[in-house]
Amino acid sequence: MIVDHPGFVLWFTGLSGAGKTTIAKAMLPILQERGIRIERLDGDVVRESLTKDLGFTKKDRDTNIERVTFVAKLLSRNNVAVLATFMSPYEGTRNMVRDEVTNYIEVFVDAPVEVCEERDVKGIYAKFRAGEVKNLNGLDLPYEDPQQPDIHVETHKETVEESAAKVIQWLEEHQWIPAPVTS
Ligand code: ADP
Numbered sequence: 397m398i399v400d401h402p403g404f405v406l407w408f409t410g411l412s413g414a415g416k417t418t419i420a421k422a423m424l425p426i427l428q429e430r431g432i433r434i435e436r437l438d439g440d441v442v443r444e445s446l447t448k449d450l451g452f453t454k455k456d457r458d459t460n461i462e463r464v465t466f467v468a469k470l471l472s473r474n475n476v477a478v479l480a481t482f483m484s485p486y487e488g489t490r491n492m493v494r495d496e497v498t499n500y501i502e503v504f505v506d507a508p509v510e511v512c513e514e515r516d517v518k519g520i521y522a523k524f525r526a527g528e529v530k531n532l533n534g535l536d537l538p539y540e541d542p543q544q545p546d547i548h549v550e551t552h553k554e555t556v557e558e559s560a561a562k563v564i565q566w567l568e569e570h571q572w573i574p575a576p577v578t579s
Pocket of ligand 1: 410411412413414415416417418419481505515517550551552554555556557559
């Protein structure tokens with residue numbers, strides 16, 4: 397059963413390998429179970445469809461986020477909960493998203509770059525070290541830590557379940573989603 401709830405955009409930001417996608421995927425069944433209308437917008441998935449034509453220049457990265465923001469805006473204003481997982485390393489970009497969408501909630505998915513490199517889920521850090529790619533935020537480009545995230549998870553100190561539960565609990569406490577029904 398779908399329950400009554402407002403639209404919002406949970407915007408997960410963090411380094412490659414910090415855990416954005418993993419946490420969003422872990423949250424999905426929990427929220428669906430509670431009757432929340434939900435869509436996931438993921439950086440890697442979007443780049444295979446909506447923004448397949450774009451590369452990784454500064455301009456293309458900005459355009460990528462602009463298109464995604466547009467979709468997040470349409471969904472959130474129609475009472476859908478959006479889980480958006482994009483590195484979005486710059487405060488200015490994140491502020492643009494905040495201004496555009498309905499009910500922006502920032503989740504800082506935090507882990508030291510050394511830990512992310514050790515995980516190297518997509519092999520991107522190895523490619524950087526081999527000189528095959530450049531412009532990797534956290535290494536030769538900065539990652540600007542969110543100054544006032546709504547939610548801060550530290551994935552080098554928490555399990556996936558703990559991080560996901562932290563976000564869910566925050567959403568409940570701030571009444572974006574109803575608490576689970578206990579019988
Ligand atoms: P991102 O989407 O930020 O690039 P991924 O979610 O693809 O990162 O990869 C994160 C990796 O870190 C996964 O292998 C995941 O199992 C691991 N991990 C360890 N602890 C956590 C945690 N608390 N939250 C999320 N991921 C974690």
